[in-house]
Amino acid sequence: MTTQQNIPARTVFIVSDGTGITAEALARSVLSQFNLSYSRVHIPFVDTIEKVRHAREQIQNEYRQTGLLPIVFSTLVIPELVCILREARALHLDVIQTFVDPLKKELGISPKQEIGLSHQNMESEEYKNRIEAINFTLAHDDGQSNRNLDEADVILVGVSRSGKTPTSLYLAMQYGLKVANYPLIPEDFERGRLPSSLESYKNKLFGLTIQPERLAEVRNERRPNSRYASLENCRYEVFEAEGMMNLEGIPYLSSTSKSIEEISTAILSDMRAFSSPAQEKPSPKI
Amino acid sequence: MTTQQNIPARTVFIVSDGTGITAEALARSVLSQFNLSYSRVHIPFVDTIEKVRHAREQIQNEYRQTGLLPIVFSTLVIPELVCILREARALHLDVIQTFVDPLKKELGISPKQEIGLSHQNMESEEYKNRIEAINFTLAHDDGQSNRNLDEADVILVGVSRSGKTPTSLYLAMQYGLKVANYPLIPEDFERGRLPSSLESYKNKLFGLTIQPERLAEVRNERRPNSRYASLENCRYEVFEAEGMMNLEGIPYLSSTSKSIEEISTAILSDMRAFSSPAQEKPSPKI
Numbered sequence: 001m002t003t004q005q006n007i008p009a010r011t012v013f014i015v016s017d018g019t020g021i022t023a024e025a026l027a028r029s030v031l032s033q034f035n036l037s038y039s040r041v042h043i044p045f046v047d048t049i050e051k052v053r054h055a056r057e058q059i060q061n062e063y064r065q066t067g068l069l070p071i072v073f074s075t076l077v078i079p080e081l082v083c084i085l086r087e088a089r090a091l092h093l094d095v096i097q098t099f100v101d102p103l104k105k106e107l108g109i110s111p112k113q114e115i116g117l118s119h120q121n122m123e124s125e126e127y128k129n130r131i132e133a134i135n136f137t138l139a140h141d142d143g144q145s146n147r148n149l150d151e152a153d154v155i156l157v158g159v160s161r162s163g164k165t166p167t168s169l170y171l172a173m174q175y176g177l178k179v180a181n182y183p184l185i186p187e188d189f190e191r192g193r194l195p196s197s198l199e200s201y202k203n204k205l206f207g208l209t210i211q212p213e214r215l216a217e218v219r220n221e222r223r224p225n226s227r228y229a230s231l232e233n234c235r236y237e238v239f240e241a242e243g244m245m246n247l248e249g250i251p252y253l254s255s256t257s258k259s260i261e262e263i264s265t266a267i268l269s270d271m272r273a274f275s276s277p278a279q280e281k282p283s284p285k286i
Numbered sequence: 287m288t289t290q291q292n293i294p295a296r297t298v299f300i301v302s303d304g305t306g307i308t309a310e311a312l313a314r315s316v317l318s319q320f321n322l323s324y325s326r327v328h329i330p331f332v333d334t335i336e337k338v339r340h341a342r343e344q345i346q347n348e349y350r351q352t353g354l355l356p357i358v359f360s361t362l363v364i365p366e367l368v369c370i371l372r373e374a375r376a377l378h379l380d381v382i383q384t385f386v387d388p389l390k391k392e393l394g395i396s397p398k399q400e401i402g403l404s405h406q407n408m409e410s411e412e413y414k415n416r417i418e419a420i421n422f423t424l425a426h427d428d429g430q431s432n433r434n435l436d437e438a439d440v441i442l443v444g445v446s447r448s449g450k451t452p453t454s455l456y457l458a459m460q461y462g463l464k465v466a467n468y469p470l471i472p473e474d475f476e477r478g479r480l481p482s483s484l485e486s487y488k489n490k491l492f493g494l495t496i497q498p499e500r501l502a503e504v505r506n507e508r509r510p511n512s513r514y515a516s517l518e519n520c521r522y523e524v525f526e527a528e529g530m531m532n533l534e535g536i537p538y539l540s541s542t543s544k545s546i547e548e549i550s551t552a553i554l555s556d557m558r559a560f561s562s563p564a565q566e567k568p569s570p571k572i
Contacts, residue, residue, distance in 0.1 A: 007395055019551040021460075022315055025308040030385045032403035033363065034395055044551045069392060073385075077319065091392045099316045099359075099379045106355060106377045109293055109320055117318035127545065134452050141424070166420050169455055173546070174307075259413065260459075265305040265330045 009037045011062045015055050015074040015085060017115045020044040023095050027073040030093075038071070047115050052081045059088035077113050130176040137172035140180035141165055146197040149180060154267065155201055156181040157194070157245070158208035159237045160228075161218045163255035163263060167208065170260045175268065189240035194248060206267050207245040207252025212238045214256050295323045297348045301341050301360040301371060303401045306330045309381050313359040316379075324357070333401050338367045345374035363399050416462040423458035426466035427451055432483040435466060440553065441487055442467040443480070443531070444494035445523045446514075447504045449541035449549060453494065456546045461554065475526035480534060492553050493531040493538025498524045500542050 014020045014027055020042055031038060041062075043055045062070045072090045076082045077097070086092055100111045139145050140152065142165065149155065154177055156164045164181035171177045182195055198205065210218075212234040219229035227233055245252045251270055255263050300306045300313055306328055317324060327348075329341045348356045358376045362368045363383070372378055386397045419439075425431055426438065428451065435441065440463055442450045450467035457463045468481055484491065496504075498520040505515035513519055531538045537556055541549050 007393060010393075019547045021547055021551065022308065022311040026312060026381065026385075029308055029361065029404040030382055030389065033382070033386050033397040033399070034389065034393060035398070036393060036395070042554075044555060071389065071392070075315065091388060093385045093388065095312065095385075096316055096319070098384055099312075099381075100319050102377060102379065103316065103320065103357070106357070107293060107296075107320060107322060109322070111319040112321070113319070118315040131452060134455065138424075138427070138451070165424070166417060166459070169420065170459060173452070173456060173459060261305045261307055265307065268328075269330060 007036055008066075008068060009039065010068060011066070011070045012038045012040045013055070013059055013062075013070055013072045013074075013090070014040065014042045014044075015046050015052075015072060015076065016044050017047045017076050017078070017081070018044065018118070020075065023073045023075045026095055030073075046076065046081065046085075047078075049081065049084065052076070052084045056085055056088045059085075059090050063089045077111075077115060077117075079113060126176065130173070133172040133176045133178045134169070136178040137168050137180070140178075141168065143182040143195070145180075149197065149201055151178055152180045152201070152204055153177040154179045154206055154271070155198060155204045156206055156208060156267075157184055157198070157241075157250065158252070158255075159184050159210070159215065159234075159241045161215060161222070162208040162210045163260070164208055166260045167255070167263045167267070170264045171267065174264070184237075184241045184244065186237065186240075189237070189244070192244075194244065202248065202250070205248075205250045206270065207241070207250045208255045208263065209238060209242055209245070209252050210254060211256040293322055294352075294354060295325065296354060297352070297356045298324045298326045299341070299345055299348075299356055299358045299360075299376070300326065300328045300330075301332055301338075301358060301362065302330050303333045303362050303364070303367070304330065304404070306361065309359045309361045312381055316359075317357075332362065332367065332371075333364075335367065335370065338362070338370045342371055342374045345371075345376050349375045363397075363401060363403075365399060412462065416459070419458040419462045419464045420455070422464040423454050423466070426464075427454065429468040429481070431466075435483065435487055437464055438466045438487070438490055439463040440465045440492055440557070441484060441490045442492055442494060442553075443470055443484070443527075443536065444538070444541075445470050445496070445501065445520075445527050447501060447508070448494040448496045449546070450494055452546045453541070453549045453553070456550045457553065460550070470523075470527045470530065472523065475523070475530070478530075480530065488534065488536070491534075491536045492556065493527070493536045494541045494549065495524060495528055495531070495538055496540060497542040 012027060014024050016023050024042060046052050046055050059070050059072060070090045073093050073095055074085060075096045076085060104111055154171065156168055156179060158164050160183045168179040168181045171179045182198060188195060212231060215234040215238060216229055216231040223229050253266055298313060300310050302309050310328060332338050332341050345356050345358060356376045359379050359381055360371060361382045362371060390397055440457065442454055442465060444450050446469045454465040454467045457465045468484060474481060498517060501520040501524060502515055502517040505520065509515050539552050
C-alpha cells in the first residue's frame with residue numbers, strides 16, 4: 001500500500017440501462033471510503049447494442065488518454081450488453097449481477113435478465129399514489145390547509161425553519177406518504193395548546209426540533225437582524241415547542257445535524273415501531 | 287434449477303450504519319430480477335455493537351422460525367460490526383465492502399472504514415444549496431413567481447398536469463437544482479408566444495409533453511367531466527404546446543410512460559450534452 005497522498009484522479013463511469021440513480025448513489029458511498037479525487041461520467045438508458053458500444057468507446061478513450069483503468073459501476077442485466085461493455089479495459093464493478101449470482105444459487109431459480117423490472121409502472125396504483133402524495137403534501141405545506149387531514153399519513157409539527165417542508169416533500173416523493181406540516185407559532189405557545197385543527201390527529205403527529213443557535217443562523221439568512229431570527233426569540237420558541245411536544249406526548253427529534261434522508265428514515269422507523277408487522281410499512285418508491 | 291413456481295417467501299433485511307436508502311434501492315433492483323415474494327425489514331443507523339447485536343438476533347430469529355436463510359443486504363463499514371452481523375446465519379450481501387475490495391487493489395490505497403463518509407454535512411455549502419434549491423423551486427412552482435428567474439438552473443414548461451411539479455421537486459431535492467416551472471395555457475396559444483417573462487431565459491427552458499389520452503385521464507381525476515379535462519381540449523392544448531416548443535427550439539420529452547426519475551435523468555443528460563466537461567454537471571446529493 002502506498003500512502004494516500006498524490007493518488008492520480010480517476011474517471012468513474014456509471015453505466016445503466018435505466019436512470020442509474022441507484023448505481024450513482026452506491027458509487028458515491030463506495031468511493032467515499034477512499035481518499036480519491038475523481039470525475040464522474042453518467043451514461044443512463046444504455047439499453048441497445050449501439051448505446052453500449054458507444055459507452056464502451058467512451059471508456060476505452062478514457063483509458064487511452066490517461067493510461068489509468070477507469071472505474072465502471074454498471075447495472076446492465078442483458079448478458080449480450082454486459083459482454084460488450086466488459087470489452088472496455090476498466091475496473092468493472094457490476095452492481096446488480098454481483099448480487100444476482102449468489103441469490104440465484106441460494107434461491108435455486110433463474111434471474112429474468114430483463115431490463116426495467118424495477119422501473120415503476122406509470123399506470124400502477126403505487127405510482128399514482130406517489131404523485132397524489134406529492135400533491136397532498138404541497139397543498140398541506142406550512143399549515144396551508146386543514147382539509148382532508150384524516151388522509152394524512154404523518155403530520156409534522158415544529159417551529160418555523162426546523163426542516164418540516166423538505167422532510168415532508170422527501171417522504172412524499174420517496175415513500176409515497178401523504179404528509180401535512182404545521183408550524184408551531186408564538187400564538188400556540190401563548191395559548192399553551194396545539195393548533196385546534198390537530199387535536200383529533202395526535203397519533204399522526206411527529207415533531208422536529210432544532211438547536212436555537214442553528215435556528216437563529218438559518219432564520220438570519222432569510223430575515224437578517226429581525227426579532228424572528230434573534231437568538232433570544234429562537235431560544236424561546238424552541239423551549240416552548242419542546243415543552244408542548246413533551247406535554248402532548250408527541251415523538252420528536254432534532255434536525256440540527258441530520259440530513260433530510262436521516263430525518264425521514266428516523267420518522268419511518270418510529271412509524272414502524274408503533275405498528276406491526278414491521279415489514280408492511282412504506283418502502284422506497286424509487 | 288426448479289421452476290419459478292412455489293418458491294417460499296423470504297425475509298430480506300436491510301442493515302445499514304446510515305439511512306440504508308441506497309441499500310434498499312439496490313435490494314429492490316436486484317430482487318426484481320427474481321420471481322420471489324419477500325417481506326422486507328429495514329434496520330437503519332446500526333452504528334454500535336449493541337445495535338448490531340440486536341440486528342443479528344432479529345436475523346437469527348427469522349432463520350429459526352422459517353428454516354430458510356434470510357437475505358441480508360448490508361452497508362456496514364466498521365470491521366468489528368461486520369463480523370458480528372456475519373455471525374447470523376443468512377445469505378450476506380455486503381453492498382459496500384464487495385466493491386471496496388477490488389477498488390483497494392486497483393488503487394493501491396486503504397479504505398477509511400469510517401461511518402458516515404457519504405453523509406452530507408449539514409453545514410456544507412452543498413447541503414445549504416440543496417435546501418435553498420427546494421425553497422426556490424417551491425416558490426417558483428406553477429408560474430407563481432417571476433422573481434430571480436436568472437437564478438434558475440432549469441425552467442420547465444408544459445401544459446397543466448404534464449408532470450412539471452413533481453419533476454421540479456425531484457431535481458431540486460436530489461440534485462440541488464433551482465427549478466422554476468410554468469404552465470403553457472390557452473392564452474399563450476392564442477397569442478402564439480411563450481409567456482413574456484420567459485423570453486430572456488430560452489436557454490434554460492425544457493419542455494414536458496404528454497399523450498392527450500393520458501392527460502385527459504389525469505385531468506379527469508382532478509376535475510371530472512370538465513372542458514379542461516375533455517379529450518378534445520387535451521388534444522388541442524398538447525398540439526399547440528408541442529408546436530410552440532418546436533417553433534421556439536425548446537427541447538422536450540414526453541412524460542407519458544416515464545417516472546419522475548426517468549424524466550429528471552433525461553433532463554440532466556440534456557443539460558450535460560449542452561455543456562462541457564460532462565463530468566462537472568450535477569451529481570445526486572443523497
